[in-house]
Amino acid sequence: MAKFGITGRFVDLTDPRELASAISDKTKIVYCETPANPNMRLVDIAAIAEVCRGRGVTFVVDNTYCTPYLQRPIELGADLVVHSATKYLGGHGDLLAGAVVGRREAIDETRFVGIKELNGAVISSFDSFLIQRGLKTLELRMERHSETAMKLAHDLEAHAAVERVYYPGLKSSPFHDLASRQMKRYGGMIALELKGGLPAGRRFMDALSLVTSAVSLGDAETLVQHPASMTHSTYAPEERIRHGFTDGLIRISVGLEDYADIRDDIVGALDALSAAD
Numbered sequence: 326m327a328k329f330g331i332t333g334r335f336v337d338l339t340d341p342r343e344l345a346s347a348i349s350d351k352t353k354i355v356y357c358e359t360p361a362n363p364n365m366r367l368v369d370i371a372a373i374a375e376v377c378r379g380r381g382v383t384f385v386v387d388n389t390y391c392t393p394y395l396q397r398p399i400e401l402g403a404d405l406v407v408h409s410a411t412k413y414l415g416g417h418g419d420l421l422a423g424a425v426v427g428r429r430e431a432i433d434e435t436r437f438v439g440i441k442e443l444n445g446a447v448i449s450s451f452d453s454f455l456i457q458r459g460l461k462t463l464e465l466r467m468e469r470h471s472e473t474a475m476k477l478a479h480d481l482e483a484h485a486a487v488e489r490v491y492y493p494g495l496k497s498s499p500f501h502d503l504a505s506r507q508m509k510r511y512g513g514m515i516a517l518e519l520k521g522g523l524p525a526g527r528r529f530m531d532a533l534s535l536v537t538s539a540v541s542l543g544d545a546e547t548l549v550q551h552p553a554s555m556t557h558s559t560y561a562p563e564e565r566i567r568h569g570f571t572d573g574l575i576r577i578s579v580g581l582e583d584y585a586d587i588r589d590d591i592v593g594a595l596d597a598l599s600a601a602d
């Protein structure tokens with residue numbers, strides 16, 4: 326955004342007090358996602374909204390991981406909500422789209438200045454049709470994604486090759502209480518920390534057969550990504566730590582397949598790691 330004269334800074338929003346001291350008279354927008362990619366930290370939307378309201382700052386929440394079925398940030402005080410409709414809203418991994426939700430005046434500006442004058446791209450009618458069709462099963466899909474993710478998170482947490490599982494539905498998550506208040510269910514995204522870092526991550530990815538290695542999420546198929554060898558492979562290890570994840574971090578977008586099939590593939594790949602040690 327630098328060419329528009331806009332600068333940003335990163336603030337740890339898991340502590341609303343950090344935000345209060347970071348806001349200056351130049352601050353226009355506070356932006357977050359929750360749960361946050363890739364390690365499933367949550368932000369207390371109502372608490373951050375209160376800080377923003379008090380300082381006259383617009384609060385924008387990326388609600389892609391949850392969809393409106395699992396989490397409703399505007400009801401909790403956010404001003405604008407953005408979604409990558411590429412993910413759960415479309416739900417089938419076959420389109421690219423996004424949505425902004427909020428008050429009329431802000432949306433008019435988004436459409437007539439943001440999209441028309443700055444961005445220029447308009448969604449195709451076929452992609453719009455696919456999203457509308459996907460939305461008909463949103464509730465069913467989000468229920469199934471959440472149910473399967475919960476089972477898988479428990480199985481992963483019990484596995485010897487796994488150091489840690491990050492899933493807000495687990496009692497071990499520091500965000501479990503907040504998630505229980507703020508989300509209807511805990512969603513379909515899981516992150517886990519493998520013992521054995523980068524080589525273990527590579528071997529795990531290579532041992533999968535049903536599950537697809539891909540950087541997207543929210544598809545009908547289970548997708549797994551290993552940031553250290555994929556999206557962030559060009560970063561130095563210290564840089565990856567600064568971005569909040571380690572070399573053994575794996576992200577799973579739990580799909581709609583039969584639970585036993587997902588479990589057998591993922592747990593089987595983990596068993597192969599334990600056997601290799």
Ligand SMILES: *Cc1c(COP(=O)(O)O)cnc(C)c1O
Nearest residue numbers: 358387389390409410411421422
């Ligand atoms: C994928 C994603 C985006 C970007 O969306 P695109 O549709 O790929 O442009 C933004 N936020 C989150 C949380 C995402 O997962």
